[in-house]
Amino acid sequence: MLRETWAEIEPGRIADNLRAIRGTLPAGVKLMAVVKANGYGHGDLETAEAARQAGADYLAVAFLEEALRLRAGGATLPILLLTPIRPEQVELALAQDLMLTVTGAEWFRELRRQVPSLAGRKLRVHVKADTGLGRIGFRTEAEWDALVPWLAAPDIDVDGFYTHFATAGQADTAYLERQARQFAALMERSKASGIAIRHYHCAGSVAALRFPGLALDMVRIGAAMYGFYPGHLAPPVELEPALSLHSTLMQAKRVRRGDYIGYDNAYRADADEWIGTVPIGYADGWSQRMQGAAALVRGQRAEIVGKISMDQLMLRLPGPCAPGDRVTLIGRQGGERVSFAELAAHIDGPSQAITTALTERVAKIYASAKEVRCPWNNAYFQPQRQEPTVI
Structure with missing residues (x-):
């Protein structure tokens, strides 16, 4: 897999x-x-x-x-x-x-x-x-x-x-x-x-x-x-982003108050909390500037904590979660959304700086497709499409 x-x-x-x-x-x-x-x-x-x-x-x-x-x-x-x-x-x-x-x-x-x-x-x-x-x-x-x-x-x-x-x-x-x-x-x-x-x-x-x-x-x-434009300046026009970005939890663990997370001890837990590890990092185009941004797990917001590493990042989860739970870094889960406008403001850059940074390690699946081709070896997998469970 x-x-x-x-x-x-x-x-x-x-x-x-x-x-x-x-x-x-x-x-x-x-x-x-x-x-x-x-x-x-x-x-x-x-x-x-x-x-x-x-x-x-x-x-x-x-x-x-x-x-x-x-x-x-x-x-x-x-x-x-x-x-x-x-x-x-x-x-x-x-x-x-x-x-x-x-x-x-x-x-x-x-x-x-x-x-x-x-x-x-x-x-x-x-x-x-x-x-x-x-x-x-x-x-x-x-x-x-x-x-x-x-x-x-x-x-x-x-x-x-x-x-x-x-x-x-x-x-x-x-x-x-x-x-x-x-x-x-x-x-x-x-x-x-x-x-x-x-x-x-x-x-x-x-x-x-x-x-x-x-x-x-x-x-x-x-x-x-691609759905990116300054709506506060341009006249109303119905434009929608065409891309959303997803991953899954590799691991979810309970940490104690005072525990450190990530390189250089960049994050220290202020209380007992749940931390999830996600297989995406700066080699995929999710740069360290995204530290502090939100992702969605089980329909709720989860902050990216600690330094983003080459292949993985960590989330402060809203509660107990399980490996395999879907993580949305751009897009919607239930009633919550992480928008391009939000992320662009977080990095103080344009929305297109986010999508153009995504590397070939991030496979693409196009609407109506049931499988996605991995670009470097032509293998296929079926991404999970479960509805998020609210904690």
Whole structure:
């Protein structure tokens, strides 16, 4: 029997989230579903298929390897690489019908040096402008002007022109407005250059939900398709997380007041209490920052106590429990819930930092499946699905 620690994922919720988001957008706006980082930890092929079923127009990933995996898995939607690739990798991108992010004239100079001719094929690109995030992209009108002759070549198809906001999730919108004005100016410059550009896009999940006027021709939906968005800032929209995380108790033991638990004696019992050991740790992506967070056992909350180790963590149980009892680290048991918002606040980070941290040691089971495949040895087990017993 394999270690019973698994994530349950409902692709149908991802599709429903995308449909709900599309319903908030102006008519005619295209939707690019961002499935980078293994679908934000939900599974890249599964989330790409859910996006297709929900009517997404494009997919986006961070790196070439991610796009190649999608193509090998049968994904047929247009795919944009959000990170530039090396010019010598263009042949591979062309063979897989991928769209590339470009940021400057120097990249094209190097491309033409290495690949003088595309042999009748067209390279589709999206030009990235840095309007204030400070990562990648050209920043000035002069840099755009230097790009124009390269973009005007007959074998280059400029499918898009885009930027990304740095503060869309903050209540203060002053910096976002500054970026939007900068992007609008660069858009006008691009239109005046005579380059035919098919799509302009600047809004990710939060900006698209908060400011429909920024939708332009297309929006890039990442976090929100998985159910993550700042509900206190965005208008009401029905989005549901698609992932829950579960394990089981390996052991439950009664400890005495004053007993220590975990490495470095990081926790000392203040009274006689029950401690449960759970087979998940920081090697699974449940980092030591989760110390003090809650999990659910028998429908009640249980605090993670002591330092989380590589393979295990300990819970202060609400009372006597038994090995095999289900532990929910994300999701619901009975009337209790551990939400992504709660955990994100605990680690002072975004919800997607939690799901993308889950490693291959955490097997995934998709809705309606009766078994789950362990990713490193293709063995199968049936996760326990008992209803929690209230102590």
